[in-house]
Amino acid sequence: MKLNGLQDAVFIEKCFSVSDTDKDGLINFKEVATCLSVLLRGNESAMDEFEFRLWDSDGDGVLKKNEFIEFYMHVSRLDPELKSFDDEKILSQAEKVFYAVDVKKTGAIDLDEFKQAIE
Numbered sequence: 001m002k003l004n005g006l007q008d009a010v011f012i013e014k015c016f017s018v019s020d021t022d023k024d025g026l027i028n029f030k031e032v033a034t035c036l037s038v039l040l041r042g043n044e045s046a047m048d049e050f051e052f053r054l055w056d057s058d059g060d061g062v063l064k065k066n067e068f069i070e071f072y073m074h075v076s077r078l079d080p081e082l083k084s085f086d087d088e089k090i091l092s093q094a095e096k097v098f099y100a101v102d103v104k105k106t107g108a109i110d111l112d113e114f115k116q117a118i119e
């Protein structure tokens with residue numbers, strides 16, 4: 001699976017919400033610098049972690065099924081092969097992928113599982 005959504009508006013929005021670490025609706029200089037340094041100079045592992053945090057909407061440190069499906073829908077829209085699929089098909093595929101990625105069978109995807117999956 002290749003992740004290529006960096007130019008995407010969704011990404012910018014997610015980037016904003018992740019960067020706004022004190023959740024005051026504003027991004028201060030330090031928050032912007034952190035975000036940019038991950039994007040520009042981040043090694044692959046930092047990028048994976050950043051991507052993971054982007055989709056961990058409730059910030060509990062794991063991707064629950066609904067969060068993973070949101071992630072998968074996003075990725076699939078950027079994939080030319082999957083683009084032609086309708087939402088229903090992608091949704092059922094997303095569920096299958098979720099169970100495959102959840103190798104520890106915890107019902108949620110942690111960072112380790114996420115990294116393994118996108119390698």
Ligand SMILES: [Ca+2]
Nearest residue numbers: 056058060062
């Ligand atoms: Ca979560």
Ligand SMILES: [Ca+2]
Nearest residue numbers: 104106108109
């Ligand atoms: Ca798991």
